[in-house]
Amino acid sequence: MTTVSSAEHTRRDFLYIATGAVGAVGAAAALVPLIAQMNPDASTIAAGAPIEVDLSPITEGQVIKVFWRGKPIFVGHRSKKEIAEARKVNVASLPDPQADEKRVKEGKDQWLVLIGICTHLGCIPLAHQGEYAGFFCPCHGSQYDTSGRIRSGPAPTNLPLPPYEFISDTKIRIG
Amino acid sequence: MSGHPTYQPQGALMKWVERRLPIGGLIHSSFVAYPTPRNLNYWWTFGGILSFMLGVQIITGIVLAMHYTPHVDFAFKSVETIMRDVNYGWLLRYLHANGSAMFFLAVYVHMFRGMYYGSYKEPRELLWILGVILYLLMMATGFMGYVLPWGQMSFWAATVITNLFSAIPIIGESVVTFLWGGYSVGNPTLNRFYSLHYLLPFVIAGVVVLHIWALHVVGQNNPTGIEPKSEKDTLAFTPYATVKDSFLMVCFCIVLAWFVFYLPNFMGHADNYIPANPAVTPTHIVPEWYYLPFYAILRAIPNKLMGVTALLASIVILAFLPWLDTSKVRSARYRPVYRQFFWLFVVVCIGLGWLGAKPAEGGYVIASRILTFYYFAHFLIVLPLLGIFEKTKPLPNSISESVLGKAKAGAAALALAVALGASMTPQAAQAQGHDVAQPPQLKWSFSGPFGKYNQAQLQRGFKIYREVCANCHSLELLSFRNLAEDGGPGYSPAQAATVAAEAKIKDGPNDAGEMFERAGRPADRFPAPFPNDAAARAANGGSLPPDLSVIAKARTYERGFPWFVIDMFTQYQEQGPDYIAALVKGYEEPPKSMNMPAGMSFNKYFPGHMIGMAAPLQAGQVTFDDGSPATIDQYSQDISAFLMWAAEPHLNARKRLGLQVMIFLIVFAGLLYFTKKKVWSDVHA
């Protein structure tokens, strides 16, 4: 090997770096489809469309379960007593303060629509159970009240509300 | 050039690890300092390419397994879900399917290279035998993978291949029942094939480790076939071999990408887009191209047991090659007579491949017998005798001496390798009947590397489907939402919802336990015109109108030689639409000699000419809003384009991404080429 000028060296280094960089970009781009395929596919997304629930057969005091996007949705027809219990607590004293009025649609106080998944680690709470006669999670003992708010136990937040609206007095659309 | 010095771990952590687990040293000695003969040519890069392809197959395979359902009722549909709904699913599946074919192409080059340069000879016998084992494992894996999509070819491949074992005397039948897990190929068979198809690649990877280990013990052979004598004869693996391997690997990827993005179904069989049907065997069943030579050997012998034995022997005999070849000289470069016989052998293998794709009748069978005889004679007669009688040329004293006077087997061999790949492609085998008319080749907006669907045409085609075809044919794999998806007919989501709402979908049961009908939603699939196959048959004079979802990929016509080779370069992939367009126009009065049963029509493009569907389209039957003429010509093209979209909804995205990938690969290959030249400049100087 003869001595090489430094300009030659720079050109060579540039070539090596450019090649390596292009290769790295290619390898990174190849990861895109491999990762993207893990996301929900088009049919799953399409199947997550809104559903309609007829409220007329639900009697007072009853909680039914329907499925939306693979999640159980509780639709409860609350009694006067349950509503009153939910409203008499001092909101500020709750672990996740929220007024009951904010958790139902105006004028439809009796209809409580919740995503029935415990906010601790995802078990399904039981209705009409526990200290507050709201919901009780059997997994690690979280207690929810008649508004689905967390009162005690390891769950950090209230049972979340799905997006829904009333399309008539006896029909809601979830999603 | 001397190799790098031994590995010196840098930094405290690396030193700590190295004292306990000398993995850095192992990698360094195996892939950095490892001395490779300095005269290796590009045929030696295929080992690296094979490792890379194994990786590609394992990665895409693991990903596909996340979406595939191994059940006879769902396998075909789940593969179609991968193609239609999974993000980049079409890319992953086409990579996996074409990747397997390219994997075999590479392994054949690798094997022929070993034969040409005598790489199996002492002390590399075990290395070679491990290679034969790898090849056998690959064949088993490839076969079982082919069964998984559960199309017609899958099902009948599973039936035929497992039935090979029924040739075993006395216990044959029980062995086959055992393999099936039932009295016929069925769900248990599919499940176990899936399990094994997932397992075997890892077994292959394990044997590859042994193969490479053995290689690193005995060292690589080289084009001269003489062992490196001094440090002058070798170069360090990194950077020399690494950069050279990388360059050819990227070139190989260009070929792979060509198939994946532009000819994804070229190497497949149209019949495999028809769901498995245990009641009907496709008229002409052939294996994938890479098994064809062995298939020809099987069929050449008129006795069942002997045929299967010959098939097995033709592969197993490879393991005995180190002892059948008695010559002391390794490389064909110094064996003038062997060189001739080697190329003759290559031609015979290609010839067998070609015959394997032909129907087993007449002259083809006789030719298969002659070539089968020669195949075995090469190993059992030619090679042992050549070692005794051949006068070899003098060997050079050392590798470095030979580098000065290089022989060129390159160009001819490359041409042959290309021909090998080409002549074994299956289009030659797509016989649909022998005297049917060739559909004319039409111009399609979606053909060629920049093709895409014409939205207006798809909308017209959809109108024809709705008003005419949908009365008898289902479109099961499509949902209304597809009409509004990218690369499709370009309806708005609201329009798709309107179309959906006009359909009646059976749903239920409701709270009262009853099924009910409701208006369709975008997520619903197109409802079938008949509640079940039997009803469809009853309403159609006994013929079942096929589902049209993938019909444009499930129908083809024989292209023949040399067209299928030319198609590879012109990217002709529109056999399906051409056939459909011809078929709907191909109705004629039957010739006098033909007795047409009631309800049957004569069609000059339909295999066998007797078709249960009456001429479906009449001029003026469907009117278009865009002013296109209401002629049968127009109809036939529009409906074919629509059905092509239905079968391949992501074609636009595929060709778009294909262009990007091609540009990238070509730039990368160019850079690697110059890097390789720079790295090697001091060697050649």
Ligand code: FES
């Ligand atoms: S999951 Fe409900 S309390 Fe832990």
